[in-house]
Amino acid sequence: MDKTKKEMLQKKAGQIRIDIMEMLCEAGSGHSGGSLSIADVFAYLYFSDELKLDPKNPLMKDRDRIILSKGHACPVLYAALAEKGYFDKSNLKTLRKFGSILQGHPDMKKVPGVDMSTGSLGQGLSAGVGMALGLRLDGSSSHVFVIIGDGESEEGQIWEAAMSAAHYKLGNLIGILDKNGLQIDGFTKDIMNSEPISDKWRAFGWKVIEISAHNFDEIEAAVLKAKEIKDGPVMIIADSVKGKGVSFMENQCGWHGKTPSPEERDKAISELENALKN
Amino acid sequence: MITDAAKKVLSQESKKIATRTAYGETITALGEVNENIVALDCDLSKSTMTALFAKKFPERFFNFGIAEANMMSAAAGLATIGKIPFASTFAVFATKRVADQISSSIAYPHINVKICATHSGISVGEDGATHQAIEDVAIMRAIPGIIVLSPCDAKETEKVIKAVADYNGPCYVRLTRSNIPVIFNDDYKFEIGKGNRIMEGTKATLISTGFMTHIAFEAAKKLEGQGIEIDFINMPSIKPLDEELVVESAKKTKLVVTVEDHNIIGGLGSAVCELLSDKFPVRVIRMGVQDKFGASGETYELIKAYGFDEESIIKTVKSVV
Numbered sequence: 092m093d094k095t096k097k098e099m100l101q102k103k104a105g106q107i108r109i110d111i112m113e114m115l116c117e118a119g120s121g122h123s124g125g126s127l128s129i130a131d132v133f134a135y136l137y138f139s140d141e142l143k144l145d146p147k148n149p150l151m152k153d154r155d156r157i158i159l160s161k162g163h164a165c166p167v168l169y170a171a172l173a174e175k176g177y178f179d180k181s182n183l184k185t186l187r188k189f190g191s192i193l194q195g196h197p198d199m200k201k202v203p204g205v206d207m208s209t210g211s212l213g214q215g216l217s218a219g220v221g222m223a224l225g226l227r228l229d230g231s232s233s234h235v236f237v238i239i240g241d242g243e244s245e246e247g248q249i250w251e252a253a254m255s256a257a258h259y260k261l262g263n264l265i266g267i268l269d270k271n272g273l274q275i276d277g278f279t280k281d282i283m284n285s286e287p288i289s290d291k292w293r294a295f296g297w298k299v300i301e302i303s304a305h306n307f308d309e310i311e312a313a314v315l316k317a318k319e320i321k322d323g324p325v326m327i328i329a330d331s332v333k334g335k336g337v338s339f340m341e342n343q344c345g346w347h348g349k350t351p352s353p354e355e356r357d358k359a360i361s362e363l364e365n366a367l368k369n
Numbered sequence: 370m371i372t373d374a375a376k377k378v379l380s381q382e383s384k385k386i387a388t389r390t391a392y393g394e395t396i397t398a399l400g401e402v403n404e405n406i407v408a409l410d411c412d413l414s415k416s417t418m419t420a421l422f423a424k425k426f427p428e429r430f431f432n433f434g435i436a437e438a439n440m441m442s443a444a445a446g447l448a449t450i451g452k453i454p455f456a457s458t459f460a461v462f463a464t465k466r467v468a469d470q471i472s473s474s475i476a477y478p479h480i481n482v483k484i485c486a487t488h489s490g491i492s493v494g495e496d497g498a499t500h501q502a503i504e505d506v507a508i509m510r511a512i513p514g515i516i517v518l519s520p521c522d523a524k525e526t527e528k529v530i531k532a533v534a535d536y537n538g539p540c541y542v543r544l545t546r547s548n549i550p551v552i553f554n555d556d557y558k559f560e561i562g563k564g565n566r567i568m569e570g571t572k573a574t575l576i577s578t579g580f581m582t583h584i585a586f587e588a589a590k591k592l593e594g595q596g597i598e599i600d601f602i603n604m605p606s607i608k609p610l611d612e613e614l615v616v617e618s619a620k621k622t623k624l625v626v627t628v629e630d631h632n633i634i635g636g637l638g639s640a641v642c643e644l645l646s647d648k649f650p651v652r653v654i655r656m657g658v659q660d661k662f663g664a665s666g667e668t669y670e671l672i673k674a675y676g677f678d679e680e681s682i683i684k685t686v687k688s689v690v
Contacts, residue, residue: 156449198477199478200478206449207445207446207449207474207478208473208474208477208478209473210473211469211470211472211473211474214438214442214469214470214473214474215442217439217440217441217442217443217446217470218442218443218445218446218449218474219446220439220442220443220446221442221443221444221445221446221447221448221449221450221454222446222447222449222450223446224431224443224446224447225407225446225447225449225450225452226450228407228429228450228452229450229451247438248438248439248442248470251433251436251438252439252442252443254434254436254439255433255434255436255439255443258434259431
């Protein structure tokens with residue numbers, strides 16, 4: 092990846108993180124850690140130009156689909172969509188408020204650019220399987236990207252979906268596992284150990300690509316390689332830091348479902364802005 | 370007395386067909402004219418009869434194996450691409466096991482998925498309680514935005530399936546296992562939200578749905594033979610209920626008996642009570658499974674043992690008119 096593109100993506104990711112902090116502080120409830128952990132991946136998906144997306148035509152037939160199966164991390168999705176121009180940024184301040192298009196978990200009927208309503212964990216990958224089957228029936232070249240969590244992977248339905256995607260050789264389905272190692276009650280290894288997770292996906296018949304969720308070169312290489320693989324589904328296992336970018340939130344289980352106070356927001360944003368300057 | 374309108378649409382033949390068979394045949398016929406129709410199943414295609422569709426359109430049939438949750442959410446995904454998914458399995462698995470998938474992935478976004486569940490009620494028979502859905506209508510009725518339909522014979526099933534294929538939104542269609550008499554002929558018209566009065570009288574209103582209609586119809590005819598003329602209503606549309614028809618009949622007879630192969634909590638009887646308690650309170654007797662689990666046995670033996678066979682219906686109506 093060239094320097095200009097990388098700098099642009101870093102800026103977008105920084106802006107997304109700043110917006111996440113702003114909107115969560117304003118909302119007073121919501122999920123900080125899991126939104127920040129996947130922010131670089133979202134910056135890549137929406138701003139790399141590698142996906143077929145059109146904010147002016149959010150229901151474009153041949154668009155690539157993006158499903159945030161770990162729907163509680165929707166601040167990252169809303170921030171990316173607003174930054175991309177799907178809707179006016181002023182909406183971000185209405186997150187979780189009565190009458191807002193930005194519900195506590197994503198609603199495809201309310202938010203332009205949201206391809207699937209999610210929130211109850213484990214269901215988005217199955218919806219992605221259905222979309223991939225439908226797109227293939229139509230002879231479409233579009234891909235379906237589904238972002239799942241490692242805590243979410245404790246749901247049995249994830250593995251039902253995994254089995255079916257491999258069975259139907261869904262080469263147009265790309266999973267991204269936000270492996271941040273934390274869930275509400277603690278570290279995933281302590282609550283319900285899912286390791287060795289890569290072996291599990293391989294055993295279920297998926298191609299696995301392991302990357303850092305915070306390295307744009309690796310994200311790009313993984314997405315491009317995954318798109319080249321046509322004979323079956325690919326899981327990009329993205330090692331991430333929950334709360335990434337805000338030092339006092341990083342790797343802290345307590346920041347799963349907690350929002351910053353105005354002081355914490357200011358501290359977070361100044362740290363994010365400083366990182367952008369350097 | 371059989372109504373003039375009913376006379377025109379009642380079948381003169383004495384055929385017996387299971388509603389699940391009519392379902393499989395109808396989606397196959399629809400598949401011929403609409404290439405967006407797809408069928409999904411969970412390893413029960415030979416029982417739900419989606420196998421008929423699978424044979425004709427293998428590329429548009431998806432077997433998800435024994436994994437109902439995945440099937441329901443995948444059906445939602447297929448529908449977002451413009452497909453019209455008919456997702457089938459036994460009613461116990463199509464509702465109780467996947468209530469959240471239906472609620473979150475299908476109903477909340479109001480996605481165009483048709484859940485067509487077979488083997489509902491204790492009329493399933495020998496498989497016993499674990500395979501007899503007696504709560505499915507209650508669960509589906511309680512989820513906002515889902516149409517709940519329960520056809521009574523093969524012809525009504527055909528019309529119901531065509532109607533749900535034309536309707537844009539989530540539907541639950543309750544089908545049954547056993548071969549039952551075909552009540553209607555091809556002139557019968559079905560509309561979502563409409564029931565039909567087959568017989569008319571003033572002594573009581575008897576409302577039945579699904580598997581129970583052929584039994585209730587016989588009971589109504591025998592009651593007439595004994596000089597007790599009642600309104601007999603077949604109610605395929607449980608949600609939305611045909612409120613106009615039920616209220617109008619209740620105003621006339623002031624006594625309602627409902628009968629369904631389902632728990633008396635949450636099904637047709639409850640829907641009628643909820644309506645009438647608001648619009649025209651009259652006595653309503655709910656016949657069906659009296660809040661207990663089913664059991665193994667032969668279909669009609671079970672219906673009798675659980676107290677809603679033809680004789681029990683006659684006895685119940687006679688005891689209150």
